[in-house]
Amino acid sequence: MAIEKMSLINLIGNMDDLDQTLLVCLRSGYFHPEIAIHTTEPSHGFKILEGENLWTPVLSSLRHLASDLEIDLHETDFDPDRFSLETVTSFVEGLEGQSTELAEQKRSIKENILQHEQALIQLKHLEGLNTSFDDIFACRYVKSRFGRLPKDSFAKLSYYDDRKFFFFPFDHDTEYYWGVYFAPATKAGSIDDIFASLYFERIYIPDYAHGTPEQAYKNLTDVIESEKKKLAEVQDQIDALKKKSENEFLAHYCAAAFWHKVYDMRKYVAVLNNRFYVVGFVPAAQCESFRKEMDVIESVSFVAKPHDADPSVPAPVKLKNNRFTKPFEMFVNMYSLPSYKDIDPTSLVAITYTLLFGIMFGDLGQGLLLSLAGLIFYKWKKMNLGRIMIRIGFSSAFFGLVYGSVFGYEHLLDPMYKALFGLHEKPVEVFNTNTTNMLLMLAIFIGVTLIAVSICINIYLGFRDKDYERAVFGHNGIAGLVFYLGAVFAVSDMMLLNTGIVGLPYILVVLVLPLLLIFFKHAITAVLFHKGKPFPNGVGEFIIENFFELFEYVLSYLSNSMSFLRVGGFILSHAGMMAVVMSLAEMVGAGASPVVVVIGNLFVMCLEGLIVGIQVLRLEFYEIFSRNFEGNGKPYEPAVVDYTQNA
Known part of the structure; x- marks a missing residue:
């Protein structure tokens, strides 16, 4: 629809009120900060405010604690004025004393279990050995190496019959032989080199494995069960601590994240003689409410100017669109955000993309199914693409009515056309020769119209900018x-x-x-x-x-x-692919026909839907945007706190 109008805000005040000023800026949720030292106005003589963010260590500790206690970080109700750096630090130190030990126990037990389970896998392949590990490792003059050898390398062992070693396989599969080789202690180095050249992968038997492999396997299984019980006990203690402290923890975390962001905003501040200078943008519609919020700080001078008052600070761009067109901002941002002086092309993209996709992918059933898939993606996965799929799905369904196509059944709607409109057949018969020529001509006409509209937009922008x-x-x-x-x-x-x-x-x-x-x-x-x-x-x-x-x-x-011939081409392509699906369904007989129809429809929806979506986007970018859209806009990024960042 449009680009949100911005106002350039200058704030000058006493250093004693800096934190309160930044707090108001952050609480507003719509203040876009700029580095004050880069402006050309009253920043002469000012220097950028430097200093370490004192909240960084405690915030990092809180995020590690959240990871240890398995707390999902999110915003909660809190009053930042209640939490000072000292109170939050004290809370963290108290909680760390309880959680760190439990987390360390949990990590240690999980590492032991993982190590034991890996050892079990190796021992399983050595069950063919009936000798105790203790007896083998007690040998003084013979060295043993357990491991696995690739199948191809096992066949090459015969080449080394003159060497003083023995290889005993215990198990094998399609790729490896598991076993052990013995060599004199004095020759162990050279024998190890031979097996290394044969890609022998050594398996280190853990020190706690005693007896035969079968006995060691059983003993290790018992140890793992014992470790899992210990892990469950530690987890219960962690869950109890989480339940006890979660609400208080989230309040302290949100306060720390908030104050960390306040202090982080100091990098935008310029200072001179105990005075600070802050520059930023707010939407013009919120300018007056922002002024009222700043009026409570007596030392702060508030000055609102037009967005272009300072040429060195270009205004950020915030796209303003209605519910129908807003999801298509994703495509505009993908190409390039318009500059502040440009027009917002989102509405044009929304209309043309929706219509072109529907024309090229016209099928009543598949269109409604596409909208349903989009609704699922948006509701459950929060994907913005899902909202676009809802819109283009309905467009596809509408043009499916025009083409008379429902999941590839081209004459299913003929009775409806006759009852409602008195037609003996559907309005558009795609495979009719005359219709084919008309569709291709219509595609060219659509292209000429859109290109002409794009040129007219460029003419308007040229005159506007003189x-x-x-x-x-x-x-x-x-x-x-x-x-x-x-x-x-x-x-x-x-x-x-x-x-x-x-x-x-x-x-x-x-x-x-x-x-x-x-x-x-x-x-x-x-x-x-x-x-x-x-x-x-x-x-x-x-x-x-x-x-x-x-x-x-x-x-x-x-x-x-x-x-734009591709517009007509994909109409024919879609109808042709569905005709192939229907032909295959007839060939396999009545029993398997429904399965072929379902699989064929899903295949066409996924393949052609993706291709059509990309092709329409290509038309938008190369044939429309390239004629009037310069881009290079600076995104509007108001100072806000992200409470969801995990360690």
Whole structure:
């Protein structure tokens, strides 16, 4: 709809009131801070306020405590004035004494269990060994190495029959042999090198494994069960401590996060002679309420100015849209946020994206299913894309009614058309030859219309900014619009209309003259508005450079228009893919037919829905945005506290 109007706010006051001032800025929820030292106004002589944030250590400790106690961090009711750095630090120290020991016990027990379970896996493969580990490791003159050998390497052991080692396999699968090799203690180093070259992976038997592998496995299983009981007891103690302290903990945490953010905002503050200077933006609609909040601080001077009062501080951009168009801000931000002086293209994107997707993916059943999927994504996953899916799904369903398509059944709605409208068949028969030609022509017409609208927007922006080269002589200005529409009419007249209007005068005035204006736009602007020399680098370079530019512009008019053929192409593609699904359903017989129809519909929805979504987005970015949208806007980021950050 529009870009929110902003006001530039200057705050100057005594250093004693700095924290209170920053607190008001933060509590408002809509103050966008700027680094005061970067401004050109009363910041001369001011220096940026430096210093360590004293709340950082205690906030970090609180987040570690939340992790130890498994507390989900979120905002709760609290009064920041009740919590000082000393009170929060005291609370943290008291709670750490109880939680740290429990958390350490829990970590230690879990590490032991993990270590034991890994040992069990290895012992399981060694159950073929009937000798005690204690006897093997007690040997003084023979070294043993337990582990696993790749199957390919096991076959190569015969190459080393002359070496003094023995390998005994106990178990194997499709990839490895598990076993042990023995070697004389004096030759152990060289034998280890041989097995390393064969990619032998050693398994270290834990010191607490005694007896045969089978006995060690049983003993270790008992140890794991005992450790799990200890873990459950420690977890119960942690849960009890969490239940006892969670509410108080969250209040202290939120207060610490709040004051940490207040102190963090000091990096935007400039100071001079015990006076501070704060600069930022607030939406113009909230300017008066923000002034009233600041009036309670007597030493603070509040000055509200127009957004462009200080050229060194560009105003941030906050898009303002209604419920229907707001989800499409995601696509605008994906391309680039508009600058403050631009117009918000979200409404145009919302309308064109919704219509184009529906036209290209028209199916009543699949469209409603797409909307349902979008609703689920939005309600349960909080995905903004889900809100877009709801809208384009209904558009798809509407055009599905026009095409008469319901989950690929092309004539299911024929009785409804006859009862309501007296039609003997659906309004649009996609596979009819005449209809196919009409759809492709309609796609070109849609493309021409959208490109013309984009050029008109660019013309408006050019006149608004008094950039007449852009508005009048540019390829996306009046000259470009006249040439483009004139060329479209000329082609239409020769192929369809045959009005006889297109002759030499038409060609000279409507086609050649605009091209000449575009070709000489820099020179004309320089002469008319005294903006430098007409040919700054010489006539020759001017001609060569502008010739290739003009050639590129003319080519872009053609290619951009032809890009919209994909709109008609995907109408045919969708109908064709569903026809294939229905043919397969008929081939498999009545029993498996419903399964094929369901799977086929899901496949087409996922594959073509994704492709159509990307293709429409491409049309938005390359054929529409590129003609009038400069971007490079600075996002509006008011100072707020994020209470959900975990350690």
